[in-house]
Amino acid sequence: MTKFKGIAASDGIAIASAFRLTEPDLSFDKKTIKNPDTEIDRLNQAIEISKQELRTIQQRTFKDLGRHEAEVFKAHIAILSDPELLKRIESMIKTQHVNAEYALKDVSDSYVKIFNSMTDNDYIKQRSTDINDVTKRVLSHLLGVPLTDPALIDHKVIIIAHDLTPSDTAQFVPNYVKGIVSDMGGRTSHSAIMSRTMEIPAVVGFQGSLADIKDGDQVIVDGLTGNVIVKPSNDEKNEYVEKIKKYRQANSQLTSFRNVATTSSDGKHPIIAANIGTLDDLQAAIDNGAEGIGLFRTEFLYMDSDELPSEQSQFDIYKTVVQRMAGKPVIFRTADIGGDKELPYLHTPHEANPFLGYRAIRMSLDQPDIFRTQLRALIRASAYGNLSIMFPMIATITEFEHAKRIFEDERAKLIAQDVAVGDIRVGIMVEVPAAALLADQFANVVDFMSIGTNDLIQYVMAADRGNRRISYLYQPYNPSVLRLIKSVIDACHDNGTPAYMCGEMAGDQKAIPILVGMGLNEFSMSATSILKSRALIKELDSREMVTLANKTVSLASTSQQVLKYVHQALGKS
């Protein structure tokens, strides 16, 4: 057995066999071949096997995940059945006596080039991805290097991956994927956020070498401590089976907190809300007793689609969300696109520093048509429930006023058309340090502020949160971060403006006591953190937490010291 350490990213413990999800080496040399006919046979065999594989994947994806997810594999099969494509590859092998790998790649690249040049047709441009994927699959069979297909998993596994893309996780069959180990990123990386949404135990920022874990090795993933054990001894296995049992028991005890309001021991009522991005997440939020939605990440509507979502399709989803939350507050964040969330169909230029670049509200104000469509859908949905709108990445008062004017303009137009419109609160997400420092001025013009700690911390620390080598700088408990957060909350309260938080920190059990002490009004977190946070707050006396919060911002000089104060305060209360 070998024990490794990583960052605990998603609660829970799992034991299963390893499934390595890795990019295979598909490099090859250009070769001159003697017998074109045998080369063409080799090509046709590889294509036939690829097609069979794709049919299996398509059927399984259709059955487990639905028609939309399966559609892409149908397109792959269609490409491999294309007579012109095959003819061109074959004739290249015949006339130029090159190996099948080279001819396949050359012809496929020529199509990719044509499709990429069709700047006026996004749908077709995106098909280059399909051609590249299909080419990879055939190449893998020509070279005898197996591709790993998450959709083909048919038994319980722990996924071992460098990093997971949204298209990887979309293919996961929930009943089979029991745990995730990745060596990239921290608690806020895509892999980590997805695993929490899917409620799969995960360890990210794995500190061993993933190459040491072989396919089929038994692996224990402890998403509570960040431990990963490869090939455990029987004793260890039994120990963990026991831990899993205890964890489940503790979890089922928490269900008594589902339908009660969040209350501190001295009777304060902060709201615990959920961060969601899809209707599936909404169900999890409701099941875990969320008192609101503190962050609806609307960009997923844009990312799950091949084109801009229409006003009507957005309206349908927003309306469903507010209706199902039945009067509880729902805050929609307008599209936070760009940065690490690129949309192929929007042709946003590739930037050297996407996190400091053209994204979120900056893009919305520059391309107001997309922004206006979304605002109209939101304003129309406001008639059906308790709806608020917040703008992401606001840095200046002028940006907010500009965005708010566009909102008022669309609202006035809809009212003029006799469309029913509800009361809508308009606020900002505080994640740019400039806005945090100017919170007292913002408090005069916004209806609420929600502190987005994931980005705020990386901007305050000047540390990319996806970069493992500097992950030590992602320090939510650093007194510098805490001082900034406290100044935002204080500025809000001086003006009677509510202060919320929707970053990972809001669901962090060590940060919650401090934030309760700072008087944060709403904690918005992953659905899976709601019940244990509510149980924790019930044990806290907010007056003692005020003392704790003051100590952390006035006396502490390091994160370690802050954590020591938290530990002491919890021991006492």
Next chain:
Amino acid sequence: MEKRQYNITAETGIHARPATLLVQTASKFNSDITLEYQEKSVNLKSIMGVMSLGVGQSASVTITADGDDEKDALDAITETMKTEGLTD
């Protein structure tokens, strides 16, 4: 040889889904079938060929079928064009 002309009225032109269905229809027949647009001509049984033409809205295209089932082929293709809303 049979030849017919169509005006594409669909807003998105011939994009992936209708293109796939057109190719599927064409592939059922023995005839050689070509799609011609802006003096370029491609095999209508080739999805890559059809998509690489990038046929947009209000384009005028010509489809030609040559073979023992050419008339049936063009009838079926016309039908698909209509049901997919590519043409009026």
